[in-house]
Amino acid sequence: MNHEAARQQGFAVPRRRYLPYENRMNRGPSKWSRNLVWTASDGNRASKNRGSVSCICKFWIAGNCKRRDQCRFLHSWCSFPGMAMVTSLEGHEADLKGIALPTGSDKLFSASGEGSLRIWDCHTGQCVRTLNLQAEAGSLISEDSWVFLGLPNAVKAFNVQTSRDLHLDGVVVGQVQAMTVGYGMLFAGTTSGSISVWRVTDTESDPFTYLTSLEGHHSGPVTCFIVREHRLYSGSVDKTIKVWDPNTLECIMTLRQHTDTVTSLLCWDQYLFSSSLDGTIKFWACSEDGSLEVTYTSRQGEKVHALGGLTDAEAKPMLFCSYQSGTVSIVDIPSFQERGKMFSTHMIGTLTFAHGGLFFSGYKSGKLRVWSLAATKESSEN
Secondary structure, three states: OOHHHHHHHOOOOOOOOOEEOOOOOOOOOOHHHHHOOOOOOHHHEOOOOOOOOOOEOHHHHHOOOOOHHHOOOEOOOEOOOOOEEEEEEOOOOOOEEEEEOOOOOOEEEEEEOOOEEEEEEOOOOOEEEEEEOOOOOOEEEEEOOEEEEEEEOEEEEEEOOOOOEEEOOOOOOOEEEEEEEEOOEEEEEEOOOOEEEEEEOOOOOOOEEEEEEEOOOOOOOEEEEEEEOOEEEEEEOOOOEEEEEOOOOEEEEEEOOOOOOEEEEEEEOOEEEEEEOOOEEEEEEEOOOOOEEEEEEEEOOOOEEEEEEEEOOOOOEEEEEEEOOOOEEEEEOOOOOEEEEEOOOOOEEEEEEOOOOEEEEEEOOOOEEEEEOOOOHHHHHO
16 A cells, blocks of 8 residues: 555545444544545455455455456445445464554554464554563453453553553453443453453553452353443353453343354443344343343354444444455344454454544454545535
8 A cells, every 4th residue: 555645635524424333442532533644546445336246255355356347246345335445464374353542543463373463563564572471362352441362371461651561460260251340340351261351440650450359150252242221241162252341240030042153242221232143133131030032143154253343424324244255245134134243254253443433353363454434525515
């Protein structure tokens, strides 16, 4: 990419607001959305008027489609109006385990299975630092100015404002594969099925106090978390979703409707969404007796690896569903009507959403892509 040309063209902050609706990171505006200097090339924008076939052209991928504008297949990595791939960040050599854009930072963090942590400059798109973790990374998240890294039998924390680097005390058994922050606590799920818990404090000397390890509940590795409405939800390879009371740290409910690994959890309004390698996405709602019941099951026809959510410029919620094939379907909620797709030659295992219509996708190949839902004049002004 010609970064100098991109700097001259600039990148306007979109007037329309696209907001992540999952209870995760980046609650405030990011420096990426304010200072991004790249612009998307035409080949990275959603194609228009290219026939009715919603499939990407394999010859275009290889760089040798001779039909050009006459081709009835897509010459783009997405088919959603107003969406564009801003840039592709390369350097990791194994599947990405997490992407984090902490508050108050102009650096993007990414960790992968080959044991490296990369830090990217949001102004230039260049990797400014690569850390050899000497262990496989299992998870990476951020909350406010803190970045949390999950490793075998350990969790590390780094503050981007103070440069403080911590190895959290406490019992961590197994590779940390999922983390979340909520209700003043950090939760880390491991391959042993246990969940380690730290209290987030206001003290500078001891910002994280170890509380306990929740064991004997999940019989397989913990794969995902979501925090919402005074509840913590955890998904696992054991095909279950556990519902926890964060006040007592007790498991109050077990959901057993999936028939394979639960891969992702997401909350919208009063609903819980769950995806699984069984090829389904389930919508859960609270019944009269207080239990959670499946109100709708969407059968996808292939394994579902990740979920993510944004509200569009009209405040309509959209669900992003990542499949084994490398496709990401973008659908309306609650109708589940498809609005567009993203395409890749490798499976997307990580979706991280920021404000300003920007989001990031991490691939099995190690590639990291930056996307914008407001990169065109049409999407920013209509």
